[in-house]
Amino acid sequence: MISQKAKYALRALVALAKQPPGKPTFISEIAETQSIPKKFLEQILLDMKHHGLVASRRGKAGGYGLLRPADTISFGEVLRIIDGPIAPLPCLSKIAYRRCEDCKEEASCEVRRVFAQVADATRGVLDRTTIADALEARLPPRLRDAVA
Amino acid sequence: MISQKAKYALRALVALAKQPPGKPTFISEIAETQSIPKKFLEQILLDMKHHGLVASRRGKAGGYGLLRPADTISFGEVLRIIDGPIAPLPCLSKIAYRRCEDCKEEASCEVRRVFAQVADATRGVLDRTTIADALEARLPPRLRDAVA
DNA sequence: ACTTACTCTACAGGGACAATATAGTTTGAA
DNA sequence: TTCAAACTATATTGTCCCTGTAGAGTAAGT
Numbered sequence: 352m353i354s355q356k357a358k359y360a361l362r363a364l365v366a367l368a369k370q371p372p373g374k375p376t377f378i379s380e381i382a383e384t385q386s387i388p389k390k391f392l393e394q395i396l397l398d399m400k401h402h403g404l405v406a407s408r409r410g411k412a413g414g415y416g417l418l419r420p421a422d423t424i425s426f427g428e429v430l431r432i433i434d435g436p437i438a439p440l441p442c443l444s445k446i447a448y449r450r451c452e453d454c455k456e457e458a459s460c461e462v463r464r465v466f467a468q469v470a471d472a473t474r475g476v477l478d479r480t481t482i483a484d485a486l487e488a489r490l491p492p493r494l495r496d497a498v499a
Numbered sequence: 500m501i502s503q504k505a506k507y508a509l510r511a512l513v514a515l516a517k518q519p520p521g522k523p524t525f526i527s528e529i530a531e532t533q534s535i536p537k538k539f540l541e542q543i544l545l546d547m548k549h550h551g552l553v554a555s556r557r558g559k560a561g562g563y564g565l566l567r568p569a570d571t572i573s574f575g576e577v578l579r580i581i582d583g584p585i586a587p588l589p590c591l592s593k594i595a596y597r598r599c600e601d602c603k604e605e606a607s608c609e610v611r612r613v614f615a616q617v618a619d620a621t622r623g624v625l626d627r628t629t630i631a632d633a634l635e636a637r638l639p640p641r642l643r644d645a646v647a
Numbered sequence: 648a649c650t651t652a653c654t655c656t657a658c659a660g661g662g663a664c665a666a667t668a669t670a671g672t673t674t675g676a677a
Numbered sequence: 678t679t680c681a682a683a684c685t686a687t688a689t690t691g692t693c694c695c696t697g698t699a700g701a702g703t704a705a706g707t
Contacts, residue, residue, distance in 0.1 A: 388665080408683095539696070539698085558651075561706090
């Protein structure tokens, strides 16, 4: 299960991607149209800003906008920012590897071997699918590379 | 991330699958060899028993053993018992579907569409891989069906 | 009977999640 | 220049779940 926060973040980015670029969008506007608590969304967008995904302008005509093109922001990147590692076991994470204290030798761990496959499959989808892909209902992301 | 409890459960089942069938194995033996807190393991095995995966015998010559053949117990089944739904969003779960309160129409939800693929990929591995597969280091589970 | 092992319920400590509160800063406009 | 709208930042709260422990009870072999 992904966290509510990650779901909000993804929905907010998708919403920003739909707006004409260059013109900032109010937090309050996103919060209303997406049914996200406004103060919570503020934290989320601030977090995304610190990671360079979005930019903001203050003041009355302020708001948020995507800083990078929507087709360069993957679901995996967002999830790692909000929820942390994607791997189902700490000993399978690429960004935050941690040995399992129980489990004598990693190489012969049956559980690890199976979940390594789960991790690969999951990352295959999440790291290949971008916010831009999500907007195009027609093409499944698998076909994107094939067509390009 | 799967829970520690689920990891223990899978390791315990793998350990039971390695034992000669028919002869029960002590909880304390599994607890020691697998580095699992004994009292915690008791709860886990009891839970597995209630779900019909293992059987137990009491008394001095008691212990636990697999009730079903190891190649009929999938990782997915165990995970659903211990951790609940595998789906990354409640609106994608087959066993515990719940609509997302936020999100106006499911059919046009971009986030849902992407995670539906993640769910399929994950289930593809977990529901096809059994405890017996985990024991055979050589054959990746994908090949199992092809060979059979 | 006596020991060993399984059965069951309850509960406690810690940490993560979801959100709210509060205070402050910046900017554009009246 | 004053105001209000909007973003920035940090702190705090309540709830829930995860992990593990405690303890009393039950069954079975010797």
